[in-house]
Amino acid sequence: MQRQHTFWNPYLAGVALGAVLLTSLLVAGKGLGASGAVARFVVALTDVVAPAHAATNPLMGPVLAGEGSPLSTYLVFLMLGMLLGGAASAFAAGRQSIEVVRGPRISIPWRLGLALSGGVMMGFAARLARGCTSGQALSGGALLSAGSWIFMLSMFAGGYAVAVLVRRQWR
Amino acid sequence: MILPLDDLLLHRWPQWGLVVAVLVGIGFGFVLERAGFGRATKLAAQFYGHDMTVLKVMFGAIVTASLGSVVAAGLGLIDLGELATHVTSWTYLGPMIAGGVLLGVGFIIAGYCPGTSVVAAASGNVDGLVTFVGVGLGCLLYAELYPLIEPFANSGNLHHLFLYDLLPVSPAVTAAAVAVLAAGAFLAADVAERTFSARYGLEVEAWRSAAGPRWITFGSFAVLAVAGLALSAGVRAGDGPAEQPSAGGSMAAAVIGQEALARRVVEEPWTLRVLDLRDREACGERRIPGAECVPLETLGELGLAYAPPDVDLVLVAEGPLDQVPPAAREFRGDVFVLDGGFTGWERFALTAPDPPDAPAGSPLWQRYRIRSGIYSALTGVQQAPPPPAPTATFVPPPPSGGGGCG
Numbered sequence: 001m002q003r004q005h006t007f008w009n010p011y012l013a014g015v016a017l018g019a020v021l022l023t024s025l026l027v028a029g030k031g032l033g034a035s036g037a038v039a040r041f042v043v044a045l046t047d048v049v050a051p052a053h054a055a056t057n058p059l060m061g062p063v064l065a066g067e068g069s070p071l072s073t074y075l076v077f078l079m080l081g082m083l084l085g086g087a088a089s090a091f092a093a094g095r096q097s098i099e100v101v102r103g104p105r106i107s108i109p110w111r112l113g114l115a116l117s118g119g120v121m122m123g124f125a126a127r128l129a130r131g132c133t134s135g136q137a138l139s140g141g142a143l144l145s146a147g148s149w150i151f152m153l154s155m156f157a158g159g160y161a162v163a164v165l166v167r168r169q170w171r
Numbered sequence: 172m173i174l175p176l177d178d179l180l181l182h183r184w185p186q187w188g189l190v191v192a193v194l195v196g197i198g199f200g201f202v203l204e205r206a207g208f209g210r211a212t213k214l215a216a217q218f219y220g221h222d223m224t225v226l227k228v229m230f231g232a233i234v235t236a237s238l239g240s241v242v243a244a245g246l247g248l249i250d251l252g253e254l255a256t257h258v259t260s261w262t263y264l265g266p267m268i269a270g271g272v273l274l275g276v277g278f279i280i281a282g283y284c285p286g287t288s289v290v291a292a293a294s295g296n297v298d299g300l301v302t303f304v305g306v307g308l309g310c311l312l313y314a315e316l317y318p319l320i321e322p323f324a325n326s327g328n329l330h331h332l333f334l335y336d337l338l339p340v341s342p343a344v345t346a347a348a349v350a351v352l353a354a355g356a357f358l359a360a361d362v363a364e365r366t367f368s369a370r371y372g373l374e375v376e377a378w379r380s381a382a383g384p385r386w387i388t389f390g391s392f393a394v395l396a397v398a399g400l401a402l403s404a405g406v407r408a409g410d411g412p413a414e415q416p417s418a419g420g421s422m423a424a425a426v427i428g429q430e431a432l433a434r435r436v437v438e439e440p441w442t443l444r445v446l447d448l449r450d451r452e453a454c455g456e457r458r459i460p461g462a463e464c465v466p467l468e469t470l471g472e473l474g475l476a477y478a479p480p481d482v483d484l485v486l487v488a489e490g491p492l493d494q495v496p497p498a499a500r501e502f503r504g505d506v507f508v509l510d511g512g513f514t515g516w517e518r519f520a521l522t523a524p525d526p527p528d529a530p531a532g533s534p535l536w537q538r539y540r541i542r543s544g545i546y547s548a549l550t551g552v553q554q555a556p557p558p559p560a561p562t563a564t565f566v567p568p569p570p571s572g573g574g575g576c577g
Contacts, residue, residue, distance in 0.1 A: 007207035007224075008202075008205045009378060009379055010206065010223075010379055011231055011357070011384040011387070011388040012384045012387075012388065013202060013205060013207075013227075013228045014230065014235065015231055015235050015391065016202045017199075017202045017206070017229075017235075018232035018234065018235020019235060020195060021235075022236045023195055023198070024195045026239075026243055026248065027195075028195065029254065031258045032195070032199055032286075033286075034285040034286035034289060035310070038303070038307050038310055041307060042311050042314070057314050057317070058321075059314045059317050060314055074192045076192075078193070078195060078196035078199065080192075080196060081192065081193040081194060081196020081197040081199065082197075082200035082203075083293045084193070084196070084197050085199060085202075086201065086204045086209060086290035087294060089204035090209060090294030090295070091294075095209070095294055096295050097295050098295045098297065099296060100296070101211045101291070101299075112297065114280050114281065114282075115280075115281045115282065115283075115301040115305065116304065116305040116308075118281025118282070118283075118302060118305065119277065119281050119285075119304065119306045119307075120277075120305045121274070122273075122277035122281065122285055122302075122305070122306050122309060123305060123306035123307060123308060123310040123312070124273065124313045125269075125270040125272075125274035125277060125309070126270065126285060127270075127310055128270035128320075129269075130260035130267070131260060132284055132286065133278075133284035133285065134284070134285070136267075137233075138229065138232060138236075139258060142232070142233045143237065143259050144255070144335060145255070145259035145260070145331075145332070145333055145334075146332040146336070147259075147267045148259065150267050151268075151271040151274075153271070154270075154271025154275065155274050155275035156275060157271075158272035158274065158276045158278075159217070159275035159278050161275075161276070162279050162280065163219060163279050166279055166280055167219070169280075170211075170212060170215040170216070170219065
């Protein structure tokens with residue numbers, strides 16, 4: 001299959017993403033999100049590895065004390081769908097392949113090291129801000145929450161401020 | 172009224188919500204991948220100016236969904252205020268600035284945000300999978316360090332706060348203004364893309380610089396914005412007095428008439444909670460029988476979001492009140508404002524009623540009885556001393572949303 005690097009026009013992709021978000025809001029009464037599901041995975045894993053520790057943690061304990069599994073929430077199942085939808089789209093476009101996406105001037109170990117450190121920062125930041133790009137910026141932003149807009153502007157500010165330092169990774 | 176499908180189907184088939192979640196997730200993942208967000212180089216380009224797809228997709232989605240939800244509220248499909256308070260988190264000023272900056276830094280270092288790392292992993296990109304693992308570790312780190320950062324993490328709590336609370340306009344106008352700003356940002360982004368691409372010796376591919384999709388998108392924004400404005404104006408004009416029970420966001424407040432309130436105060440006071448928002452002195456002097464003196468600035472301390480919602484809340488200001496104050500919007504039951512405020516009430520209740528010239532048993536006599544009851548309660552010497560000022564300090568429980576290790 002021909003490998004494609006052509007994506008949807010950004011304007012139309014935006015409207016399509018808005019339609020998905022609107023569906024989630026109107027039909028399920030919930031926003032989109034990603035970091036919330038990650039948080040639930042972490043609670044579930046910690047509960048398996050160190051149940052006593054998880055139960056006494058001020059954030060994990062209440063989740064575990066609640067009814068049912070920490071994984072039976074909207075966001076966890078949303079993420080399951082994201083994996084399916086993302087894989088289907090990549091496969092249909094011939095973009096499905098095991099690779100490390102990186103700029104021309106960076107080695108694979110460096111790229112993966114940076115990916116891990118950036119991920120750790122985002123995991124921490126998303127909990128502090130009560131959501132990430134999907135839950136806080138996108139969903140909260142669409143419902144015009146002041147905190148979401150503050151978060152979003154801060155996010156772009158942070159990204160632009162540091163972009164010049166990691167330029168080597170991408171260009 | 173809110174979430175019609177969810178409410179209806181959850182009771183018949185509890186798994187429905189999770190099936191919807193998977194279906195919505197498939198759409199979410201598919202669109203993100205099609206936008207190019209499964210590849211870190213595409214996402215990172217946003218921060219170097221030559222490809223602003225991230226900005227366009229994100230703000231395009233926000234505008235579409237916010238105008239769409241305003242239209243849905245105008246059509247009566249949802250209660251926008253209820254949806255917004257249900258879905259969004261409280262605003263924590265410091266934590267959201269710090270979290271936003273840190274997330275932006277993490278974004279450009281990792282090349283993905285948490286959601287797009289899932290899509291990247293799904294399309295086989297190892298760096299996406301590694302980012303996803305990192306997000307999990309960061310989340311764990313937060314939970315472990317939480318006792319240390321707890322004071323900061325919960326600082327600057329402004330509770331539910333929306334852009335239209337800060338502006339003297341309705342949600343529909345705010346959403347339309349955001350759409351106009353976004354369209355301006357998109358045009359600026361198009362210019363930036365051409366400028367920076369030329370600087371790096373790249374070209375802006377035709378499929379993303381084509382004018383057609385841009386104008387189609389702007390056109391749909393315009394149609395949705397006009398529909399939202401027209402419908403929300405219609406909703407407001409159609410508000411009947413004392414009908415329209417709505418905990419209603421910042422939609423026009425539901426109004427209760429003086430006589431309707433008087434009747435309920437006399438006949439079924441247990442179905443009401445009357446809050447007098449005037450300053451304590453004025454309220455202490457004269458108030459509607461049974462009213463609590465809660466000056467407007469202390470309204471937030473009542474914790475109305477957690478108050479039993481089985482009574483109707485009636486807000487009494489000095490004069491007419493055309494919007495429900497933010498602190499009362501969180502009340503889960505019905506909120507009314509008194510028509511004409513206390514001034515109107517005094518005019519109604521302080522004029523001694525004349526006995527009607529009608530046969531006994533006529534509804535006019537009942538009306539007279541209520542009016543004279545109110546009249547004596549307000550003017551009579553037997554008036555009870557004012558109730559003590561509410562002093563209970565209320566500590567709200569942490570909001571339930573978000574879950575997990577934060």
